[in-house]
Amino acid sequence: MSLIDNIVVSGGTHGNERTGVCLVKKWMENPTCYESLCKSARVELVFANPEAVRLNRRYRDFDMNRAFSQTCLDVSAEPQQYEFRRARELNRIYGPKGPDTKTDLILDVHNTGSNMGLCLILSARDPFTMKASAVLTQEFDDAWIYYQPEERSASPYFGTVAKADVCIEIGPQQHGTLDARLFERTEKLVKRYLELADEWNRGELQKRPPIPVKVYTQLRDLGYPKAWTGAPIEAMIHPDLLGRDYRELRKGDKLFRTFDGKDILYEGEADGRESVWPIFINEPAYYEKDIAMSLTVKSVEMW
Numbered sequence: 001m002s003l004i005d006n007i008v009v010s011g012g013t014h015g016n017e018r019t020g021v022c023l024v025k026k027w028m029e030n031p032t033c034y035e036s037l038c039k040s041a042r043v044e045l046v047f048a049n050p051e052a053v054r055l056n057r058r059y060r061d062f063d064m065n066r067a068f069s070q071t072c073l074d075v076s077a078e079p080q081q082y083e084f085r086r087a088r089e090l091n092r093i094y095g096p097k098g099p100d101t102k103t104d105l106i107l108d109v110h111n112t113g114s115n116m117g118l119c120l121i122l123s124a125r126d127p128f129t130m131k132a133s134a135v136l137t138q139e140f141d142d143a144w145i146y147y148q149p150e151e152r153s154a155s156p157y158f159g160t161v162a163k164a165d166v167c168i169e170i171g172p173q174q175h176g177t178l179d180a181r182l183f184e185r186t187e188k189l190v191k192r193y194l195e196l197a198d199e200w201n202r203g204e205l206q207k208r209p210p211i212p213v214k215v216y217t218q219l220r221d222l223g224y225p226k227a228w229t230g231a232p233i234e235a236m237i238h239p240d241l242l243g244r245d246y247r248e249l250r251k252g253d254k255l256f257r258t259f260d261g262k263d264i265l266y267e268g269e270a271d272g273r274e275s276v277w278p279i280f281i282n283e284p285a286y287y288e289k290d291i292a293m294s295l296t297v298k299s300v301e302m303w
């Protein structure tokens, strides 16, 4: 990325993820909280899904953070469902998604019920988001990098309306609730992104020496054991695995436990890989998506 002129900080893309909602509300009411942090860029705040925020629910009609693929945005008829309409509106205001977008960077703040700390999700190998996130893993002992590569036009996430984005997933926090310690750490983290964007615009961040980072790259989502698609789940996350996000899971390790107490072991991957690093373990919002956890591969890189 060259210069970062326009930044959007968003909360409430999922209405019951209250850390981002309350952070945006606080900053809207007290602009001095953020306006001096990145004077070289215009910083805007938005409640991405105000209707879901009002309801304190993830969404009203449809998961809005799955509505920003180019295909979804391009449908010619006016959509019936609220979130598809709102996604188009956000795309008109901050996009349009693609090379001509008005927005250089979106920082979209989410919560997870999983034990993921401050998870920085990068959807592309963008030089600013990589460098800034690497710096933040040095400054915050529970910051982690999850790399979820996806062709940008196909990606359904709000952040992909901008040239670059970080989806900031904060946990563990029950949806619909708040945790003061997590709120304060999140605010500090988002402030640092703004300061680092300013450092980038001064040409200084680029000059920092390479930083070794642990990168957790998306491999695949893993569903719950079921007799058939749509059937009720037949097992729970194994107690030995619960809360152990980012830890290595080896072939033969305990994965699920059935309701009558039998252990189901991890069998490795079809390609012969015998180790993975699960995240989003037991995320409540993913039960409806039939995702028990996301499997990643860990590597160490210099960013």
Ligand SMILES: [Zn+2]
Pocket (backbone or CB within 6 Å): 013, 014, 017, 110, 111
């Ligand atoms: Zn979310």
